Amino acid sequence: MAEPTQTAGTATSPTAYGWCAWHQGHSGGVRLMDAFECGSGPGTGRNLFACAPCRETHHLVPLADRP
Numbered sequence: 001m002a003e004p005t006q007t008a009g010t011a012t013s014p015t016a017y018g019w020c021a022w023h024q025g026h027s028g029g030v031r032l033m034d035a036f037e038c039g040s041g042p043g044t045g046r047n048l049f050a051c052a053p054c055r056e057t058h059h060l061v062p063l064a065d066r067p
């Protein structure tokens with residue numbers, strides 16, 4: 001398990017509680033996986049979060065941890 005060498009001041013805390021889009025339920029420790037911007041106005045964007053078990057199951061890499 002790789003530790004990020006730099007800590008950007010993002011809002012995606014490892015202990016964030018939110019909706020996991022993979023198992024369709026609330027969970028702690030969700031991370032932002034994808035952000036969609038439909039571009040047709042405010043409120044149309046969607047953010048996809050995944051919890052730790054789903055990240056392991058689906059081999060997901062959080063946006064913030066990608067190169």
Ligand SMILES: [Zn+2]
Nearest residue numbers: 020023051054
């Ligand atoms: Zn999940």
